[in-house]
Amino acid sequence: DAGITQSPRHKVTETGTPVTLRCHQTENHRYMYWYRQDPGHGLRLIHYSYGVKDTDKGEVSDGYSVSRSKTEDFLLTLESATSSQTSVYFCASAGTADTDTQYFGPGTRLTVL
Amino acid sequence: GEDVEQSLFLSVREGDSSVINCTYTDSSSTYLYWYKQEPGAGLQLLTYIFSNMDMKQDQRLTVLLNKKDKHLSLRIADTQTGDSAIYFCAESETGANNLFFGTGTRLTVIP
Numbered sequence: 001d002a003g004i005t006q007s008p009r010h011k012v013t014e015t016g017t018p019v020t021l022r023c024h025q026t027e028n029h030r031y032m033y034w035y036r037q038d039p040g041h042g043l044r045l046i047h048y049s050y051g052v053k054d055t056d057k058g059e060v061s062d063g064y065s066v067s068r069s070k071t072e073d074f075l076l077t078l079e080s081a082t083s084s085q086t087s088v089y090f091c092a093s094a095g096t097a098d099t100d101t102q103y104f105g106p107g108t109r110l111t112v113l
Numbered sequence: 114g115e116d117v118e119q120s121l122f123l124s125v126r127e128g129d130s131s132v133i134n135c136t137y138t139d140s141s142s143t144y145l146y147w148y149k150q151e152p153g154a155g156l157q158l159l160t161y162i163f164s165n166m167d168m169k170q171d172q173r174l175t176v177l178l179n180k181k182d183k184h185l186s187l188r189i190a191d192t193q194t195g196d197s198a199i200y201f202c203a204e205s206e207t208g209a210n211n212l213f214f215g216t217g218t219r220l221t222v223i224p
Contacts, residue, residue: 004155042117042201042214043156090155101146102212104155 003027004105006091012111019078021108023091031094032074033058033102034066036087043090049074081112117215119202124221131189133218135202138183142204145178146212147187150199159187159200189220197222 003026013019023032031050035043035058045058047066055066063085065077074093078085088109092102116138125131137145143164148156162169162176162185169176175188185204189196202215 040121040216042216044214045212092156101158101161104148104157106153106155 004091004093004103006089006105006108008108009106010109012113013081014113015082016080019081019110019112021076021089021091021110023074023076023093023105025072025074025091025093025103025105027093027095027103028071029093029095029103030071031096031102032068033092033094034064034074034076035090035092036060036085037090037107038087046076046089081110083112086110086112117202117204117213119200119215119218121216122219122221124223125192126223127192127194129192131187131192131196131220131222133187133189133200133202133220135185135187135215136183137185137202137204137213137215139204139206139213140183141206142183143207144205145176145185146201146203146205147174147176147185148201148203148214150201150217152198156201192220192222194222194224196220 005024007022033048034046044060049055049068067075090107091105094102146161147159150156173190177186199217199219201217203212205212
């Protein structure tokens with residue numbers, strides 16, 4: 001499996017505060033993804049990146065922004081956290097876009113009070 | 114997004130076979146994946162099948178694809194307690210860059 005880490009692994013914050021989650025991969029993968037996992041919804045794509053400084057929106061991008069200044073790092077920012085953003089967030093990466101699969105990080109559990 | 118549906122729960126006794134089902138709506142699906150998520154962990158790819166295949170076997174895992182009915186199943190033979198996890202079906206038209214996941218099926222193995 002690809003070496004993907006996420007930090008922090010757990011975070012509790014208050015409504016209205018900014019939050020940044022970090023994803024780091026050591027496989028030199030070109031593609032990186034942020035998902036949220038909620039009961040009854042499976043995984044839903046928030047944003048993805050297809051290269052340094054190249055990002056695009058996913059299915060549930062409202063309220064989130066991302067940045068990718070280096071191949072190995074993909075940051076997810078909640079500018080002003082809301083309770084509806086309480087979720088488990090997963091990062092994934094992939095080497096190519098066609099036949100390869102996505103490799104997932106361990107997840108970050110975020111609670112917004 | 115595309116619809117990928119799974120039943121939420123499945124319980125089986127240790128040693129029995131488990132069959133986890135998935136249906137999808139995208140007739141252009143080319144890749145169909147099964148992922149496993151253990152408690153507190155990320156998703157781990159178990160296996161995948163191309164849409165031009167009917168079946169794929171890998172040790173205790175058998176994947177069956179009925180493309181006409183858009184139905185995918187994962188059979189786990191001789192289910193063990195270590196197989197207890199959430200299993201996600203995912204489909205893609207183009208490969209890794211555009212995956213749509215089902216809701217996941219929580220498999221509980223009863224000793």
